[in-house]
Amino acid sequence: MEHDELTERIAMGLILRTFPPELVDLAVSSCGRAERRSRLLPARTTVYFILVMCLFPHQGYARVAELLNEGLTRARLVHGPRPVPTTAAISRARIRLGAEPLAALFKEAVRASPTPPMSVNHYRNWKVMTAGLTTVALPDSPDNRTHYGLPAAYPALGDPPCADSDNGVLPRIHVVALAEHDTRTIRHAVLERPPTRTAGTLARELCAPLKSGDLLLAGEGFLDPATFAVTRANGADLLWRIHCTSVSHDIAHLRDGSRLCTLHDHPRKVRVIEPAPPSQGESMMPTLLATTVLDHEAAPAAELASLSQHRWCLRGSLATLGPGTPQVLRSRWPDGVEQEIWGHLLVHHAIHRLLYV
Template sequence: MASGSVERESPVARPGGVSVGDLVAAVPRRLVEEAVDACGLDGPVPDGELPLHLTAYVVMALCLLPGEPVEDVAQTVVAELSRPDGVRGVAPGPLTASGIGRARRRLGPDVLRETFSLLATASSDWVVLGDRSRYAFATFGAAARIGVAQCWRVPPQVPLPVLEVLRDGSYLSVLIDPDLTACERAKCLLEAWSGVKPDPDAAHTVRVVEDGDADRLVTTLRDPEEVTAAELADAHRQWRRQSATDGGPCSALRGPGGVRSTDPDLVHQEIWAHLLVEYAVNSTTWA
């Protein structure tokens, strides 16, 4: 795509065919607007500014298309939402990086978090799958705090001490924020050993499935009666094979730099956007 240009009939897509249109289909505007209302942000839109539902899709599209300039991504979103079969929105003024930044600050970190929570509530059997190239404690913790089921293949350097071995060979462990001090991490480990429920901002009790010599899966699904270690390992391998074949979920969030923002609120905003994009890419790939 040439800089500044948008082809309305062919929205920009990631390799593997996941487009902004797929994103809009997977994350319905109805849920985004419910999230805006729940966060008390349903007031009038300043003249010439992006409406909040459009801003939400722009942030998600920035995660879907990490190599694209901000203005081009925003233009693509506006074009897609203006299509006859798309989700109509209020046409904003000229789209500039500064204007998009203002809109993102108005949106804040909570709307996309609430949107993700609404999606999770609507999909009770939904399990987030993630790979080690995109694993981060903050991302895992953000979803865990709202009760979303997850299963991630984690990097080999992530410490996972054995707390209790389960009957299917998996074991319970504690996932601790690596940014804590050594003393804070030691305290979390001692609490886990003693059976104290960890502070969710600092640590999470998880189940670990060892799949081969190097691969370890970390999941919030802790009951082997609900899903066995073998079933989790098989499902995750199948997901990775599909991803390697068609550029699907595993590659969807791989972008230079991970997040674009430095402001803490906008970083949290992008974390939730990444999780929503992961959902959208999985929905498109496995549809």
């Protein structure tokens, strides 16, 4: 057996084991996409097609369909050889399915995944979660350009400029995700959906599942005042980067070197920590750490600074899926874009579940 064929078989087995037919059918039926008549590409098969497409993003539709056919046959989920559907038939099946079943499957897969031991993802008395943001380039189709517009930075999320020297200026979709600190397993994600989900609503919706006992690590600019208020109302604590000019005035200096302060855009008292100087090659931007954990004995400054240095990055985490991860998605219409994003998040979930659980 050739090496590539073995890799493909292992990858297909991982997808079918992580997302068994009953889980896929549950997600499909919960969104009202179950078939009323037999089709060459029923909803379940279309979901698997999208997952395989994201697993092998540089393969054409025909080859993805062949890989799926082979995998379903080996798993005895179909009987006998099946004709390879045309590109037009696949596109129609994707349009019928929509994006919602993929989002529902992600939620069900997260709910069904085993819980790591208590020693994992924890710092002292907190469960550590980390927030990440990335932008994904899209094909410059009329539908994508009309829906998402041309790229523009999202200052409320601390988003970098979207111009890409390799891909030109393309429409972009913003994705934010919440992951476990140690396992890097994504537990919740929110996708931009203009005009209802904009910069501020993305972060607020992402932080809604946080609860008492959680400690959220976030980057500079991620927590606007409204997001801060939502997160604190749920009882979660925060540790995030701020610019040195954000400090309004000092209230008290603590024995571990941190200090109690107020910030210009946050009326509540926070604790500010000066992290270690950046190593060679890192940004020299003068930043500080702010946290809602005011007790320096419960969480010493040096420990929080060390914790922050290992903050998860969504862009980098998706890039670790391999050289096949696309720089630009293939979907030329918004529902297909969302399908594809959820497909990549589901593939990420399958691989990290294998690695860390």
